[in-house]
Amino acid sequence: MKKIAVLLSCLALSCAAATGAAAAEKLRLGYLRSDLHHLAAWVAIEKGFFRDEGLDVEVAGIFNAGAEEMSAFASKSLDVGYLGMAPSITGVANRAAAVKAAALANAEGSAIVVKAGSPARSLKDLAGKTIAIPGYASVQDFLFRRALESAGMDAKAVTIIVIKPPEMLAALETGQIEAFIAWEPHATKAVTKGVGRVLLRSSEIWKGHPCCVVAFEEAVVKSRPAVLRSFLKAHARATAFILANADEAVRIGVQYTGMDEATVRAALGNITYRSELERAPILEYASYLTRLGYIKETDPEALLREYIEPSGLIRESRP
Amino acid sequence: MSGGPRSYRLLHLLPVVAVALLWEGLGAAGIVPENRLPPPSRVLGGLAELISRGLPPGSGLLGHCAASLRRVLGGVGAALAVAIPLGLLLGRSARLRSLAHPFVELTRPIPPLAWVPLAILWFGIGDLSAVFIIFLGAFFPILLNTIAGVLSIERGLVESAVLLGAGRRDLFLKVLAPGATPAIFTGVRIAVGVGWMTLVAAEFTGVKSGYGLGYMIMTARDIQRADQIVAGMLVIGLIGFAIDALIRAAEGRLLRWR
Amino acid sequence: MDLVVEGVEKAFAGVANGARRTILGGVSFAAPAGSIVCVLGPSGCGKTTLLRIIAGLEAPDRGRVLVGEREVAGPQREIGYITQEPTLLPWRTVLHNVELGLEIAGLPGGERREIARHHLELVELSGFDDYYPKQISGGMKQKAALARSLAVGPRVLLLDEPFAALDSQTRNSLQEVLLHVQGCTRTTMVFVTHNVDEAVFLGDTVLCMTAHPAQVGRSVAVGVPHPRDRTGPELNALRKELLAFLAEERQKARAAEAVPRLGRGGRRDACTEWG
Numbered sequence: 001m002k003k004i005a006v007l008l009s010c011l012a013l014s015c016a017a018a019t020g021a022a023a024a025e026k027l028r029l030g031y032l033r034s035d036l037h038h039l040a041a042w043v044a045i046e047k048g049f050f051r052d053e054g055l056d057v058e059v060a061g062i063f064n065a066g067a068e069e070m071s072a073f074a075s076k077s078l079d080v081g082y083l084g085m086a087p088s089i090t091g092v093a094n095r096a097a098a099v100k101a102a103a104l105a106n107a108e109g110s111a112i113v114v115k116a117g118s119p120a121r122s123l124k125d126l127a128g129k130t131i132a133i134p135g136y137a138s139v140q141d142f143l144f145r146r147a148l149e150s151a152g153m154d155a156k157a158v159t160i161i162v163i164k165p166p167e168m169l170a171a172l173e174t175g176q177i178e179a180f181i182a183w184e185p186h187a188t189k190a191v192t193k194g195v196g197r198v199l200l201r202s203s204e205i206w207k208g209h210p211c212c213v214v215a216f217e218e219a220v221v222k223s224r225p226a227v228l229r230s231f232l233k234a235h236a237r238a239t240a241f242i243l244a245n246a247d248e249a250v251r252i253g254v255q256y257t258g259m260d261e262a263t264v265r266a267a268l269g270n271i272t273y274r275s276e277l278e279r280a281p282i283l284e285y286a287s288y289l290t291r292l293g294y295i296k297e298t299d300p301e302a303l304l305r306e307y308i309e310p311s312g313l314i315r316e317s318r319p
Numbered sequence: 320m321s322g323g324p325r326s327y328r329l330l331h332l333l334p335v336v337a338v339a340l341l342w343e344g345l346g347a348a349g350i351v352p353e354n355r356l357p358p359p360s361r362v363l364g365g366l367a368e369l370i371s372r373g374l375p376p377g378s379g380l381l382g383h384c385a386a387s388l389r390r391v392l393g394g395v396g397a398a399l400a401v402a403i404p405l406g407l408l409l410g411r412s413a414r415l416r417s418l419a420h421p422f423v424e425l426t427r428p429i430p431p432l433a434w435v436p437l438a439i440l441w442f443g444i445g446d447l448s449a450v451f452i453i454f455l456g457a458f459f460p461i462l463l464n465t466i467a468g469v470l471s472i473e474r475g476l477v478e479s480a481v482l483l484g485a486g487r488r489d490l491f492l493k494v495l496a497p498g499a500t501p502a503i504f505t506g507v508r509i510a511v512g513v514g515w516m517t518l519v520a521a522e523f524t525g526v527k528s529g530y531g532l533g534y535m536i537m538t539a540r541d542i543q544r545a546d547q548i549v550a551g552m553l554v555i556g557l558i559g560f561a562i563d564a565l566i567r568a569a570e571g572r573l574l575r576w577r
Numbered sequence: 578m579d580l581v582v583e584g585v586e587k588a589f590a591g592v593a594n595g596a597r598r599t600i601l602g603g604v605s606f607a608a609p610a611g612s613i614v615c616v617l618g619p620s621g622c623g624k625t626t627l628l629r630i631i632a633g634l635e636a637p638d639r640g641r642v643l644v645g646e647r648e649v650a651g652p653q654r655e656i657g658y659i660t661q662e663p664t665l666l667p668w669r670t671v672l673h674n675v676e677l678g679l680e681i682a683g684l685p686g687g688e689r690r691e692i693a694r695h696h697l698e699l700v701e702l703s704g705f706d707d708y709y710p711k712q713i714s715g716g717m718k719q720k721a722a723l724a725r726s727l728a729v730g731p732r733v734l735l736l737d738e739p740f741a742a743l744d745s746q747t748r749n750s751l752q753e754v755l756l757h758v759q760g761c762t763r764t765t766m767v768f769v770t771h772n773v774d775e776a777v778f779l780g781d782t783v784l785c786m787t788a789h790p791a792q793v794g795r796s797v798a799v800g801v802p803h804p805r806d807r808t809g810p811e812l813n814a815l816r817k818e819l820l821a822f823l824a825e826e827r828q829k830a831r832a833a834e835a836v837p838r839l840g841r842g843g844r845r846d847a848c849t850e851w852g
Contacts (some may be wrong), residue, residue: 478664482632494680
């Protein structure tokens with residue numbers, strides 16, 4: 001009698017496990033540390049949007065830079081990730097990892113910050129000074145050089161060094177750098193702490209520029225298209241949620257960045273949350289990265305075909 | 320060995336060539352994915368680009384090598400200047416040794432890289448903090464080997480110098496320093512090795528001049544060119560090898576008496 | 578008298594049981610200027626301790642040493658010292674080793690070289706100026722050590738069994754070199770040895786040391802003029818006398834050690850091992 005009872009309960013448990021497994025698709029997610037651009041991911045997790053789509057999303061990595069996240073993709077440790085458009089295109093072009101961009105995470109939301117008491121009024125005033133970027137081939141690196149070009153300045157006119165954003169504030173404060181360019185909320189944090197002043201917003205450098213994307217590892221795209229669609233649905237829903245529920249969005253932003261409410265609220269005001277990719281800006285990224293020498297792309301159209309996932313959230317540009 | 324030194328050196332190269340061929344083969348066969356470990360052909364291509372175009376574009380390989388060498392020489396030089404006299408002193412006096420012991424043994428296990436945040440606070444981002452980190456890495460091997468070198472000097476040698484009228488200064492210059500030199504050389508070789516390794520990581524944290532091998536590799540990482548990362552590593556290894564060979568040659572000349 | 582040793586006593590804490598052992602129990606003797614005094618006794622700590630005290634490397638518990646009527650308070654250039662193992666600096670050539678004392682004294686290069694070469698010639702070691710110690714034999718090393726000590730012109734030279742580690746041919750030849758050198762420099766020498774043949778061949782006076790605590794048991798004047806016949810009758814007679822004395826002392830030592838040895842079941846320290 002006892003033996004049958006044990007056997008039956010084992011059977012019941014395994015059935016439950018099987019149905020449980022069938023119910024939720026596992027997905028390994030990555031995003032950047034304290035990067036408010038990736039708020040949609042955090043919202044989708046906190047509000048259960050992924051769960052609603054039948055996805056069991058596990059945070060497999062929190063990274064300091066897009067290039068690091070690409071390495072994680074290369075070693076097949078991630079299925080999906082939020083990261084900058086520039087590092088992801090660079091990685092695909094340089095054959096570092098096989099990922100496909102399926103949606104936009106945000107547009108704009110970076111700024112060039114100078115020291116609070118600095119007399120600098122425009123980029124030209126930064127000639128001969130030291131500026132910090134979060135990394136080469138990052139969105140910010142890209143934006144900064146575009147800004148220099150627009151101001152008619154030579155790239156060699158300033159000294160560029162690489163510092164991780166959390167350390168940029170201290171470097172600015174102690175006068176080791178005269179300015180930095182970083183993603184929100186680091187820019188706003190410098191302001192609220194009274195250490196820095198915004199010189200130029202990224203929206204002023206290139207209006208409406210796409211910033212971060214939602215990228216999938218190639219294998220996921222090929223073998224689990226349904227999962228991709230479900231994820232993008234949750235992402236779009238989260239994006240809409242942010243636009244409609246500022247307070248709740250701020251709360252989640254505070255939770256994930258650890259920064260104070262005032263900073264997060266102000267920072268959110270500088271970021272545009274949109275979920276659709278557009279081709280033209282991506283082409284611009286590709287050709288500019290080639291010009292900078294980070295990638296060697298002789299056929300930008302081919303690169304785009306490789307980079308953009310056609311079944312993703314793409315806005316067809318009006319002719 | 321028949322055939323002389325020329326054939327011996329060629330024999331040394333054979334295993335290296337064999338490994339390179341194997342590595343290339345594994346890559347070509349697709350067993351080792353190219354994006355995880357680029358094969359030698361890609362690495363050499365990347366190296367050519369590092370020399371011709373430079374990375375970041377415009378910053379040539381030679382400039383990076385020069386900057387890194389400068390920092391290592393500075394750090395190791397500073398370590399020599401401090402650790403050798405201190406080591407001679409501590410080697411000579413048991414009392415001073417026991418006084419210094421807790422400080423030395425507490426600081427020694429701390430990896431130089433753990434000092435980076437402090438270094439940046441004290442010296443800012445730039446050559447000085449990199450030199451400081453390298454100094455820390457080079458200091459202990461030289462100090463400990465110098466002390467061991469002094470302790471290894473036969474007591475009779477010291478006494479005979481004293482009997483010939485040697486005062487403290489003469490003792491240090493004519494007996495302790497030369498007597499400890501073999502051990503000091505060992506310490507220097509270790510120190511330079513450690514310093515060179517520490518340098519690259521130290522440069523990861525921030526380099527103001529925009530030049531440095533660690534900085535170059537970090538940039539290759541940022542733009543996700545694994546072939547150039549490996550090429551950079553190759554350069555670092557080759558330079559380290561060359562420096563060590565130079566030191567060994569100097570050692571051979573200076574320590575002919577052994 | 579060039580060298581006067583008055584009532585030197587020295588005790589050490591015992592290695593085995595911590596009790597203080599008296600090594601030197603009041604040693605007194607005087608060496609006339611330019612003479613060779615041989616100190617004969619069984620191999621062991623006492624004679625070396627005596628030499629170290631005379632050299633100023635250690636202080637006596639009681640008594641004092643006078644060199645040229647001045648009390649010895651520490652090592653000085655007036656007193657040279659040669660040990661059994663030559664302590665040439667291995668990283669210096671033979672010539673530079675001999676120059677060491679002159680360098681310390683601050684003499685200019687040319688003068689140093691000349692004096693050093695002269696002394697190397699004296700000890701019959703010319704032509705090896707640029708050799709390193711590791712390249713020359715034991716006998717040659719001792720010659721170089723001798724030249725080095727003599728180069729600074731000491732008043733007294735102490736030698737602690739300098740030829741004991743050499744084969745008998747080399748030893749004999751070096752003894753002759755030493756006599757030749759002494760003839761030229763007239764340095765007062767205190768030569769410690771456990772070798773009776775050596776003592777009678779070299780010494781103007783031979784001091785026989787008693788067992789622990791060591792004292793001068795007998796002082797024998799060797800009245801034989803140089804060059805001496807090693808196997809001649811005078812030296813043979815002396816040899817006999819001294820060997821008998823040594824044997825007697827050995828017996829006394831064994832008798833004295835017998836009681837404590839039984840008690841401790843065989844623990845010994847190096848000093849009780851008689852050759």
